Amino acid sequence: MITDTAAEFDVRSRLRLEMMPHFLCPGCGHGIALRALLWALDELRVERDQLAVVSGIGCAGRLSAYIDANTFHVTHGRPLAYATGLALARPELHVVVISGDGDCLAIGGNHLIHACRRNLKLTCLMLNNEIYGMTGGQVSPTTSESMLTSTTPLGNSEPSFDACALAAAAGAGFVGREVTRHVPRLKELIKAGLAHPGFAFVEVLSDCTEIFGRKNDLGSSPEMMLRQKSDIRPSAYRDSVDTPFRSTELPTGILSQNQRPEYGAAYRRAAAAQRAANAAKGKP
Amino acid sequence: MNAVDKAFSPQSALRLLSGNHACALGAVAAGCRFFAGYPITPSSEIAERLSRLLPQAGGVFVQMEDEIASMAAVIGASMGGVKAMTATSGPGFSLKQENLGYAAGAEIPCVIVNVMRGGPSTGMPTRPAQGDIMQSRWGSHGDYPIIVLAPASVREIYDETIRAFELAETCRTPVILLYDQSIAQLTETVELRAAKDIPQVERKWASGPREAYLPYAAGEDGIPAMSRPGAGYRVHTTGLNHAENGFPTQNPEAVARNQTRLLTKLEKHRERIDAWETVQCDDADVLIAAIGISACAAARAVSLARARGIKAGLFRPITLWPFPETALRAAASKARAVLVPEMNAGQLVLEVERILGGKRVRGMQRYDGEPIAPAEIAARVEVLAKENS
Numbered sequence: 001m002i003t004d005t006a007a008e009f010d011v012r013s014r015l016r017l018e019m020m021p022h023f024l025c026p027g028c029g030h031g032i033a034l035r036a037l038l039w040a041l042d043e044l045r046v047e048r049d050q051l052a053v054v055s056g057i058g059c060a061g062r063l064s065a066y067i068d069a070n071t072f073h074v075t076h077g078r079p080l081a082y083a084t085g086l087a088l089a090r091p092e093l094h095v096v097v098i099s100g101d102g103d104c105l106a107i108g109g110n111h112l113i114h115a116c117r118r119n120l121k122l123t124c125l126m127l128n129n130e131i132y133g134m135t136g137g138q139v140s141p142t143t144s145e146s147m148l149t150s151t152t153p154l155g156n157s158e159p160s161f162d163a164c165a166l167a168a169a170a171g172a173g174f175v176g177r178e179v180t181r182h183v184p185r186l187k188e189l190i191k192a193g194l195a196h197p198g199f200a201f202v203e204v205l206s207d208c209t210e211i212f213g214r215k216n217d218l219g220s221s222p223e224m225m226l227r228q229k230s231d232i233r234p235s236a237y238r239d240s241v242d243t244p245f246r247s248t249e250l251p252t253g254i255l256s257q258n259q260r261p262e263y264g265a266a267y268r269r270a271a272a273a274q275r276a277a278n279a280a281k282g283k284p
Numbered sequence: 285m286n287a288v289d290k291a292f293s294p295q296s297a298l299r300l301l302s303g304n305h306a307c308a309l310g311a312v313a314a315g316c317r318f319f320a321g322y323p324i325t326p327s328s329e330i331a332e333r334l335s336r337l338l339p340q341a342g343g344v345f346v347q348m349e350d351e352i353a354s355m356a357a358v359i360g361a362s363m364g365g366v367k368a369m370t371a372t373s374g375p376g377f378s379l380k381q382e383n384l385g386y387a388a389g390a391e392i393p394c395v396i397v398n399v400m401r402g403g404p405s406t407g408m409p410t411r412p413a414q415g416d417i418m419q420s421r422w423g424s425h426g427d428y429p430i431i432v433l434a435p436a437s438v439r440e441i442y443d444e445t446i447r448a449f450e451l452a453e454t455c456r457t458p459v460i461l462l463y464d465q466s467i468a469q470l471t472e473t474v475e476l477r478a479a480k481d482i483p484q485v486e487r488k489w490a491s492g493p494r495e496a497y498l499p500y501a502a503g504e505d506g507i508p509a510m511s512r513p514g515a516g517y518r519v520h521t522t523g524l525n526h527a528e529n530g531f532p533t534q535n536p537e538a539v540a541r542n543q544t545r546l547l548t549k550l551e552k553h554r555e556r557i558d559a560w561e562t563v564q565c566d567d568a569d570v571l572i573a574a575i576g577i578s579a580c581a582a583a584r585a586v587s588l589a590r591a592r593g594i595k596a597g598l599f600r601p602i603t604l605w606p607f608p609e610t611a612l613r614a615a616a617s618k619a620r621a622v623l624v625p626e627m628n629a630g631q632l633v634l635e636v637e638r639i640l641g642g643k644r645v646r647g648m649q650r651y652d653g654e655p656i657a658p659a660e661i662a663a664r665v666e667v668l669a670k671e672n673s
Contacts, residue, residue, distance in 0.1 A: 016520075019531065052513050054360070065520050065531060070513035072363055073522035073532075074356065075386050081353035085360025085368070086513075088344045089318050093364070093513055114349035267346075271339030278340065 014038040014048065016068050023062060025133075027213075027221030029180040029206030033127050034063050036183055036204075037096070040190040052093045054083040056108065058134050059208075060100035060127040077107030080115045083122050091264050096194070097124040101142040102132045105161050109141075112163075112201075116170035119198040120263040125190065126163060126201065129208040130246075137211035144245050148215050160247070163203050168256035173198025175256040179205045179228040185253075192254060198262045205246065218245060298475050303441045303468040304371075306476075307397055307461065308333035310445030311369050313479045316395070317343030318368035320357035322350055322376060325409040326465040327399040330371040351376035355383040355396070362387075362394045363521060365512040367449055371397035373465075374407060377416060377423070384458055385424030386523045389546070391500075391508065393452040393487055395445070397461045399468040400576075402653050411653030412465040414576055414627040418634075420460050421605045427543070429550045431459045431557060432605040434575040438472040444602065446482055447559075453487040455553055456507050462604060464627065466577045466655055490517055499530040500542055506549030550606055559602035560611045564590065568597025570668045571619035573612065573636050575601055577655050578625045584658035585665060592662075594669045609639045616640055621668040623648055625656045644668075 015038070024031050041051065048069050055064035057076035064071040070093075074082045079097045087095040104112055104126045115122065131149060132138040139149040139156050142163065146155040168175045174196035178186040186204065193200035207213065207224040218224050227245060301309075308330050311319070319338055321331040335345040344361070348354040354370045361368040372380060377398045387394050402408030403415045416423075420432045431451050435444040445461060452459040490497050490511040499519045502508040511517035524532035525539045533539060550557060561579075563586050565571065570589070572582040579600040589596035599615040601608050616622055622640060624633040625648040633647035648664050650656045 048518060049514055049516050052364075065522070068518060070518055071520045072360075073520065073524065074359075075382055075523060078352065078356040078383065081348065081356035082360035082363070084346070084348070084353070085318065085320060085357030085362075086364045087360075088346055088357070089361035089366040089368070090364035090513060110349050111353055114353070267339070267344065271342070274339060275342075 009039045009042055011035050011038055014042060014068050015066055019066050022066055024059065025210035027207070027209035027224075028059070029129065029208075029225075030059055030063060030127055032180040032183060033125065033186070033204045033206055034066065036186040037125060037190055038067065039187045040194055043187070043191060044194055046094050046194070050092070050094055052086055052095045053098060054079045054086065054095065055098040056100065056103035058100040058103050058132065059129070060098055061103060063098050077103050078111065079103070080108060080111040080122070080124060084115065084118070084120055087120055087122055088264055088267075091121075091268070094194070095122050097122060099124060099126050101126065101128040101130065101163070102140045105141040105163055113166065113170040115199055116167050116172035116201065118263045119171060119173050119260050121198060123190075123193050123200045123202065126203045127206045128163065128203055129206045129212060130160070131208045131212040133208045133211050137215060144247065147212075147245060149212070150215070162250070164201070164255050167201040171258075171260065172201045172256070173258055173260055173262070174200035174254070176201075176254045177203040177205065177250065177252045179252060180207065181225045181228045189254065196257070198260060205250070216245065298473055300471055301438055301474050302329065302471045303438045303463060304329035304399070305333050306438045306442040306474065307371070307445050308337060309476065310442040311395070311449070312337050312341055313482050314367065314446040314449035315484045316367045316369050316449060317341065318358065318361035318366045319343075319370065320346050320348050320354040320361070320368070321370050322348055322354045322372070324351070324373045324376045326401055326468050327371040327373050327397060330397060351379035352383065355380040358394050359383060359387050359392050362392050363513070367393070367453065369395040369397065371399070373399045373401050373409070374403045374416060375405070377419065381423040385426060385428055387458040388424065388428035388430055389426070389523055390521050391456040391510075391546070392458075393456055394458050395448045395452050395461060396458060400462065400464040402651070408653045410465065412577060412627060412655060413651065413653070414464055414578060415631070415651070416462065417575075417604065417626070417628065417631040420462050427547055429457060429547055430605060431455065431457055431550065431603065432462050433459065433559075434462045434602060434604040436463070436467065436576050436579050436600065436602075438467070438470060439474040439476070440602070441467065442474065442476055450485040451557060453485050454507070455550060455557070456487060456510060457550070464576050490515065494518070498528040500526060501528040502545060502549070504552070506545055506552050554606065557603055557606065558608040558611065560608045561600040561602060562615050563598035563600070565597035565599060565615040566618075567595050568615070568619050569595040569621070569672055570665045571597050571599055571616045571622045572661065572665065573599045573601075573622060573624050573632065574626060575604060575632065578627060581656050581658045582625060582661050585661035588658060588662035589665045589669070592666065594665060596665050596669075607635050607639065612636065612639050616643065620644065620672040621646065623661070623664055623668060625661050625664075627651060627656065
């Protein structure tokens with residue numbers, strides 16, 4: 001059941017207010033995703049001291065600095081690899097990764113598929129705005145076909161990646177997708193991901209208004225949000241809703257879930273068993 | 285007595301051990317409890333040994349998807365407060381450079397073993413080389429400090445692995461252990477220091493109230509105290525240039541202040557960082573400067589030359605970077621010629637020339653996968669000695 005307790009959640013309690021104003025462009029969807037994450041963490045009562053947020057490079061990568069927690073802004077494409085070391089070394093911490101579509105699927109693609117396969121307890125939030133925003137709007141692995149970017153002046157002719165299908169195929173314990181338009185739903189999805197005992201991959205469809213939207217004449221930020229997949233379609237906006245730029249086939253919600261053994265716990269169990277066996281044999 | 289490996293029991297103090305195995309044992313003895321790696325010749329024995337030792341010691345071994353991820357996972361574990369290490373060889377060492385720079389800039393302690401093999405590129409995986417002398421110092425982009433240790437025997441690999449962790453933790457820096465394939469896979473009878481005699485060195489941890497803590501502020505020693513996630517400090521760590529508070533900044537004064545501290549911090553600790561060995565340098569007319577397996581050959585060459593009445597000596601840096609320049613100048617004070625034998629196209633010789641500016645410094649290079657033989661070095665020493673007279 002989805003409960004909207006937005007009014008009761010004060011996002012400031014989990015932000016580093018001294019870092020405000022933030023550096024996101026007006027209309028950027030990433031702030032909505034950040035709020036949904038913090039709201040989910042709050043409802044799960046994850047203590048700030050026990051929370052570690054690891055982020056890569058790009059617009060999404062900058063979000064960790066705003067979170068009042070143990071935050072690590074690492075190298076481009078590698079937050080999952082850093083987080084793997086951190087989570088294995090400190091299993092009691094709650095480790096969340098924030099990545100973007102370029103960070104997670106292009107330069108970091110290898111780490112994503114192996115994190116899914118390994119199934120270590122981590123929550124990976126991939127904010128998909130279909131563009132390299134920080135570097136000026138170049139084509140990304142998720143840019144929809146035919147879209148204009150600063151490196152596809154003829155329109156993008158590469159098919160875009162379905163990150164959730166990739167994650168599920170690679171064995172991720174939990175896979176889900178949601179749009180920034182439905183904040184309580186997004187919060188619930190992130191919550192379910194955070195609560196999952198293995199590797200959770202959550203794709204957030206977020207809009208880049210300033211660069212991607214402007215380049216493709218997609219309208220203002222609210223107009224871009226109306227183009228997001230939704231079952232709530234105000235008739236007054238039918239025209240824009242009926243011309244979504246993303247594939248309308250992309251499903252949302254929890255898309256895949258399994259109960260494969262979590263890597264860290266399985267490793268620690270095997271190690272403890274060997275230590276016990278050694279002790280029984282009188283070995284040091 | 286160490287609970288992990290029978291190598292540490294008093295009954296078997298003498299062991300037949302290869303360099304890579306000694307490295308693995310040294311790491312566990314030093315308190316390393318996390319290893320992430322990727323298979324690569326000729327360093328894989330370190331990973332294999334630690335995959336058995338670490339779970340027994342309550343630590344974690346993980347084989348990552350690639351060399352880049354291994355370096356990243358090691359830094360991640362160390363950011364969590366655990367002593368961590370990885371091991372690799374040339375191609376993997378190249379791949380690790382970006383994250384190595386992150387560890388240097390964000391000041392995350394870690395140990396990286398680079399077992400040198402032939403290069404460039406895939407080179408000669410099973411043959412020794414010393415071609416990463418400069419890469420180990422300058423491999424990542426930008427200016428950063430780093431410590432590189434160059435052991436030359438199985439026993440020394442064990443001791444220097446322990447020292448690598450001591451220096452990494454106390455100086456908050458990556459430390460590279462640099463040795464070549466021949467020493468890595470050379471098997472020697474060694475007597476290892478008992479684990480109880482090895483002090484467990486801890487990094488400087490943050491203390492006091494959160495409000496007063498600045499993660500990159502340091503006192504006279506130039507080394508900031510680190511905070512452990514979960515201890516209540518909730519700091520930000522970034523590869524962007526940052527101010528004392530840990531957050532990114534482009535303020536020129538703040539960037540210059542932090543960079544200057546970073547780039548000079550090791551200078552304040554040179555007394556315990558620098559290490560070298562001298563062999564008959566006091567009256568040396570011809571000095572040989574060499575590291576690793578080339579230094580082993582050079583030590584023998586000194587005896588051969590002395591037997592022929594030539595006053596030869598050897599200067600062997602154990603800490604390669606920062607280079608022990610004062611010690612080299614002292615060792616070379618009477619020498620009229622200096623010979624630098626090395627298994628590359630001439631790297632160490634550049635640093636020796638720089639330090640001994642004006643002195644006759646000659647290189648001697650071999651890069652065909654064969655170690656330089658003592659007789660070859662002795663013959664060159666003889667030529668230099670004749671030129672002196």
